[in-house]
Amino acid sequence: MSESGSAENAPQPPLPTSASGTFNYLAWVGPVLAVFGLLSYFVYFSMWPVFRDFPWLNLLILLGAVGVSVLALGRARSSLGRAGSGIGLFVSVSMLGLLCFYAFFLSYQLPDAGRVVDDGTRLPAITLASTDGEAIDIADAAQDKLILVFYRGHW
Amino acid sequence: MSELHGLQTKITEFEAAGARVIAVSPDTVEENRGVVQRFDLDFPILSDENLELTDALGLRHEGGSPNRDKPDVPRPATFIIENGVIVWRDLTDNWRIRIKAEDLLTAFREQTSS
Numbered sequence: 001m002s003e004s005g006s007a008e009n010a011p012q013p014p015l016p017t018s019a020s021g022t023f024n025y026l027a028w029v030g031p032v033l034a035v036f037g038l039l040s041y042f043v044y045f046s047m048w049p050v051f052r053d054f055p056w057l058n059l060l061i062l063l064g065a066v067g068v069s070v071l072a073l074g075r076a077r078s079s080l081g082r083a084g085s086g087i088g089l090f091v092s093v094s095m096l097g098l099l100c101f102y103a104f105f106l107s108y109q110l111p112d113a114g115r116v117v118d119d120g121t122r123l124p125a126i127t128l129a130s131t132d133g134e135a136i137d138i139a140d141a142a143q144d145k146l147i148l149v150f151y152r153g154h155w
Numbered sequence: 156m157s158e159l160h161g162l163q164t165k166i167t168e169f170e171a172a173g174a175r176v177i178a179v180s181p182d183t184v185e186e187n188r189g190v191v192q193r194f195d196l197d198f199p200i201l202s203d204e205n206l207e208l209t210d211a212l213g214l215r216h217e218g219g220s221p222n223r224d225k226p227d228v229p230r231p232a233t234f235i236i237e238n239g240v241i242v243w244r245d246l247t248d249n250w251r252i253r254i255k256a257e258d259l260l261t262a263f264r265e266q267t268s269s
Contacts, residue, residue, distance in 0.1 A: 047157045049255045107251035110230050115213040121241045124211045128179070128201040131187045136177070136201055138208060139239060144175040145267045146236040147259065150214055150229040151156055152250065153182045154190050 024076060027084050030069030031091035037061035038095040055103050062096040069093075123148075158231070159194055161256035166197050174263055179203050181220075181228050203229070219250070233259060235266050242266050 041058040045051035051058070069089035076082040123142035127135045138148075159178055162169070169176055176198040180187055187200035201208075209215050209229040216230040231250050235243040243266040245254045254262075 046251070047160050049157070049161065052157060053252045103251065107249045110219075110248065110250060111216050113246045113248070116230075116232065116244070116246055117212050117241065119241050119244060121212070122239050123236060123241070124208070126208045126211060128203055128208060129184045130199040130201050131184060131191045132199045136199070138201075141175065141177060142236045142239040145173050145263075146234075147162075147169065147174050147176045147263060148234040148236060149158060149162065149176070149178045150209065150212075150232045151158060151178065151180055151253075152216075152219060152228040152231060153180045154156060154186055 026072035034065035
């Protein structure tokens with residue numbers, strides 16, 4: 001990846017660099033892609049098990065963002081360009097780190113499963129308000145063949 | 156909530172298999188109605204705001220929510236129930252990952268009498 005030694009002989013990059021005083025687009029593409037790579041998991045891709053259970057697509061986007069940020073840093077010529085690209089790289093790596101922390105550590109934090117009632121437990125007579133506008137007694141509902149799904153709420 | 160969306164995509168198959176589907180959340184009825192509308196759900200969501208049913212089944216996850224006013228939530232869990240009794244349960248070890256609708260449908264067909 002690193003080609004700082006041969007940078008002088010490399011073909012001219014197609015995108016403008018900060019060397020000529022023009023805008024180094026790559027320095028912005030990396031962190032913007034990284035923010036998209038993190039947020040899109042929560043907003044969209046976590047809806048679909050194929051993208052959710054192992055977040056491979058979001059990890060790929062974030063790795064791409066880090067790669068672009070490294071490239072931008074390599075192309076930076078001025079000290080200002082290097083500082084900006086450095087911040088961009090920091091943002092990209094941070095977003096990747098946040099997704100990894102969330103997916104591979106935080107989401108495993110659950111209480112001991114031993115606290116949960118076992119198979120064979122009878123459902124209690126507890127009445128809860130339904131979105132139907134009626135109140136449903138769980139013990140009554142359990143007389144049907146029932147799938148009962150608990151989730152953590154919307155937030 | 157991705158499991159609700161997944162359940163809805165297979166809701167006709169669940170109904171054909173004889174399943175009644177009910178979801179439970181710690182949110183208010185109004186909030187749950189928002190979710191029903193957003194995902195266009197054909198099954199209801201019950202509001203367990205006081206975590207009464209959650210506690211009865213041992214599902215409380217203390218501090219499981221970033222919401223400081225209501226830090227406790229149920230852990231994600233799915234139960235199959237017949238004749239008033241739990242016959243099968245899925246407790247994920249990662250709250251990001253819930254059982255897939257097709258796997259739940261298979262479990263339902265295997266676990267309940269036809």
